[in-house]
Amino acid sequence: MAFKYELLESLGVLSESASGWTKELNIVSYNDQEGKYDLRQWAPDHEKMAKGITLSKEEVRALRDLLNSLDLD
Numbered sequence: 657m658a659f660k661y662e663l664l665e666s667l668g669v670l671s672e673s674a675s676g677w678t679k680e681l682n683i684v685s686y687n688d689q690e691g692k693y694d695l696r697q698w699a700p701d702h703e704k705m706a707k708g709i710t711l712s713k714e715e716v717r718a719l720r721d722l723l724n725s726l727d728l729d
Contacts, residue, residue, distance in 0.1 A: 661681060676700040684710070717728045 665683040671679045677697045684694040693716045697706020711719065 659686075660688065661686050667693075673697075677706070686710070
């Protein structure tokens with residue numbers, strides 16, 4: 657079975673490497689499933705991706721709360 661993905665919504669770019677790959681937060685559907693929040697690096701044309709993580713809406717909320725509780729100064 658071929659691996660299939662569809663980038664449903666681009667939420668933002670966190671950083672860009674010298675080679676042009678970008679670390680992005682997007683909503684992505686994998687193998688025709690419901691879209692998930694997805695954090696990973698992408699090639700400039702979005703044809704290649706690096707390993708990353710997918711998160712449900714509940715996990716994104718928990719991550720947001722965790723990040724908000726950190727003292728990053």
